[in-house]
Amino acid sequence: MPFEVTVLGTSSALPTSTRHQSAQLVNLLGRFFLFDCGEGTQMQLRKYKIKIQKINFICISHLHGDHYLGLVGLLSTMSLLNRHKELIIFCPKGLKNIIDTHLKYSYTNLVYPIKIIELKTGGLLKVFEDEYCQLFSFPLKHRVPCFGFRLVEKKKSRKILSKQIEKYNIPISSIPNIKLGNDYTLENGQVLRNNDLTIDSHLPRSFVYCSDTKYFNKLVSYVYGADLLYHESTFHSDLSHMAELTYHSTSKDAAMIASKANVKQLIIGHFSSRYKDVKVLQKDAKKYFDNVDLAVEGETWKIKKEYNYEDNS
Ligand SMILES: [Zn+2]
Numbered sequence: 303m304p305f306e307v308t309v310l311g312t313s314s315a316l317p318t319s320t321r322h323q324s325a326q327l328v329n330l331l332g333r334f335f336l337f338d339c340g341e342g343t344q345m346q347l348r349k350y351k352i353k354i355q356k357i358n359f360i361c362i363s364h365l366h367g368d369h370y371l372g373l374v375g376l377l378s379t380m381s382l383l384n385r386h387k388e389l390i391i392f393c394p395k396g397l398k399n400i401i402d403t404h405l406k407y408s409y410t411n412l413v414y415p416i417k418i419i420e421l422k423t424g425g426l427l428k429v430f431e432d433e434y435c436q437l438f439s440f441p442l443k444h445r446v447p448c449f450g451f452r453l454v455e456k457k458k459s460r461k462i463l464s465k466q467i468e469k470y471n472i473p474i475s476s477i478p479n480i481k482l483g484n485d486y487t488l489e490n491g492q493v494l495r496n497n498d499l500t501i502d503s504h505l506p507r508s509f510v511y512c513s514d515t516k517y518f519n520k521l522v523s524y525v526y527g528a529d530l531l532y533h534e535s536t537f538h539s540d541l542s543h544m545a546e547l548t549y550h551s552t553s554k555d556a557a558m559i560a561s562k563a564n565v566k567q568l569i570i571g572h573f574s575s576r577y578k579d580v581k582v583l584q585k586d587a588k589k590y591f592d593n594v595d596l597a598v599e600g601e602t603w604k605i606k607k608e609y610n611y612e613d614n615s
């Protein structure tokens with residue numbers, strides 16, 4: 303089952319002729335999360351043939367225009383396409399007023415329900431949970447209230463070794479109990495250990511989205527151990543004074559967070575329009591953390607399953 307991230311926008315506040323503003327779509331086992339919704343996001347979704355109505359959740363990091371100005375257009379399009387299912391939006395305080403004002407003065411009534419959940423500061427906070435995943439928010443350090451997100455897959459129950467089930471003629475009705483990790487007793491009293499009937503499922507995967515922020519040490523704990531980290535990298539480290547001034551990160555900052563937080567892979571994006579060739583940012587980041595990719599619009603990163611044991615056949 304997929305856990306994958308598709309990048310839709312890679313520019314910072316000033317878009318270029320080839321780079322759009324922030325947006326990423328994450329598919330976690332068929333749940334679709336849109337992280338930020340800069341201008342043109344719905345066009346990018348169209349371009350990459352992603353069905354707009356699939357989106358279940360929209361997570362807006364902060365209220366700078368390059369992260370949310372595509373939202374009202376997207377909401378309107380969902381209505382025009384006759385959406386029925388509820389849309390849940392996680393966002394900082396203020397966005398509800400903005401949306402309500404747009405809808406009021408354009409005399410628009412959306413034909414589907416929206417639930418708006420305002421994010422709170424105070425560390426890593428769970429904002430959503432269902433049987434497959436958990437979504438957390440955490441505060442970033444930017445010029446306005448700004449949040450990152452951590453999306454975590456839940457641990458699955460153990461996988462049944464069907465050959466063993468056949469061998470011992472174990473009834474189907476007993477399988478759910480075995481999946482929970484329990485042993486099984488045969489009619490002759492022989493106890494079969496759970497380890498002989500099942501194998502552990504893959505390790506829960508995680509994705510962290512860090513939009514606009516300056517470097518701060520506490521961020522390491524919010525990001526720690528992620529399989530895939532997206533982190534903004536507006537500037538090269540030779541412009542660290544600009545990053546400091548504008549509450550943004552350099553490619554070195556992003557890489558240092560990835561390294562200290564022991565993440566497996568880093569994607570950098572939110573590139574300043576001054577960089578025609580963003581490879582310089584990747585080269586800079588790689589000095590501090592090896593597994594760095596540049597965000598590329600339309601490209602998808604799949605988060606691979608990993609196991610506690612070597613042979614997962
Ligand atoms: Zn931005």
Ligand SMILES: [Zn+2]
Nearest residue numbers: 364366444514
């Ligand atoms: Zn910003």
